[in-house]
Amino acid sequence: MRAEAVICAVASLLLWERFSSAQSASDSQQIQAHSRRAQEFLAANRPDLAVGEFKAILALDPDDITARGDLGTLLYFRGDYENAAGDLRAVVKSQPSLWKTVMLLGMCEKRLGNVAAARTDLERAFPQLSEEKLRVQAGMELTEIYYASRDLDKAADLVGVLRKLKPEDAGILYTAHRIYSEQADEAALGIAMLAPKSAWMHEVIAEEMVIQGDTEAAIAHYREALKIDDHIPGLHFELGELLSSASSNTDKERAEKEYEAALAQNPFDEKSECRLGRIALGRSDLKGALAHYSRALELQSDDPEANLGLGKVMLAMNQPQKAEALLEKAVRLDPSDSVAHYHLGTLYRQLGRSGDARRELAEFQRLKQMKEQLKEVYKEMRIRAKPGEEVADIPQ
Secondary structure (H helix, E strand, O other): OHHHHHHHHHHHHHHHHHHHHHHHHHHHHHHHHHHHHHHHHHHOOOHHHHHHHHHHHHHHOOOOHHHHHHHHHHHHHOOOHHHHHHHHHHHHHHOOOOHHHHHHHHHHHHHHOOHHHHHHHHHHHHHHOOOHHHHHHHHHHHHHHHHHOOOHHHHHHHHHHHHHHOOOOHHHHHHHHHHHHHHHHHHHHHHHHHOOOOHHHHHHHHHHHHHHOOHHHHHHHHHHHHHHOOOOOOHHHHHHHHHHOOOOHHHHHHHHHHHHHHHHHOOOOHHHHHHHHHHHHHOOOHHHHHHHHHHHHHHOOOOHHHHHHHHHHHHHOOOHHHHHHHHHHHHHHOOOOHHHHHHHHHHHHHOOOHHHHHHHHHHHHHHHHHHHHHHHHHHHHOOOOOOOOOOOOOOO
16 A cells, blocks of 8 residues: 555656646746747837736746846836836846846836935946946936935036036036036035135125126126235136226236236246237237247146147247147147137138138138127126137137
8 A cells, every 4th residue: 555655646746747847838938929029019119018928927937037127117118117116126136236227226216206215226326337328317317316415516526427428418518507506606605604704705706796797896806805815816817807808908907917916926827828928919029929828838738728829929920830730739629719720721821721721711600600609698698708708700
């Protein structure tokens, strides 16, 4: 009897193994069929039907991570964040280094209001993402979280990374503008609370007056700041910038004094050297212009303004070969400088290089038109263009 019982048990076990094996093979075939149909629906742009196929796969095999990840992704883009989060979370728990899924889970949690979890997931995923589009998307989501929590320093750092990734993305630039503006406002408020009668406060007010187009008030506040503390770096230069853009000769002469004072305070102030070079060139003092622009290039050889200024001096001194090298470098360093294109085009025409001359002068006209449009934008925004940004009909 015992032998018969053992034989029956073994026979039953063999039958069960065959049944299980057959069932497993059947499940595998069904999974493959569902997977194939899901891909066909996705290719036909029918994600709604693909969702059903992925659910069918998971009914047969709840541990199929690929199907669960695909289902979570489709549910996210369908707006079903609650169910999507469950599927995506299960995938990340099983395979924590699937960074695209971690990113998507963070975005899903953000939309569900789970900000702390979203921040953690996006902070983990962002450095690991290699595709530019995904890095930008994750970075912008994380920047919004930082901004909403008033963590402006982290928001500013991250948006700086995004600007390097896509420097011409208007959305990123706007986000940067918003963050940097609020940082500036917070800093200004801090100065107003801590030192309302300081030179720094007068400088802040002067900058605001510049934005509002009230040049006289700005000049008055810069002068008050200098009365309180004339050793603050940049004060003399900023006052010189405002005075140099004034229409009266008296103010222009005062601007020169401010640039000289800036240089006396800081002998390495390359921008003040450039401004003094421009003033000297404007009065046809070629020797003075040569000295100032040459000194500026010694301080900063890759400054487009210094290369352009010295190039114009070389043109005035009838040294076209030296001028050509300097103007070409200026254009290379700053392709958006219309004045550099104008002078280089004029030089090419003098040298008989008509094709190159047409190209540079056409670029000058294109940039000039763009800057004229920009001036209209400045006017609408009540922002004053910086000295040197104005576009004259004939560049100086």
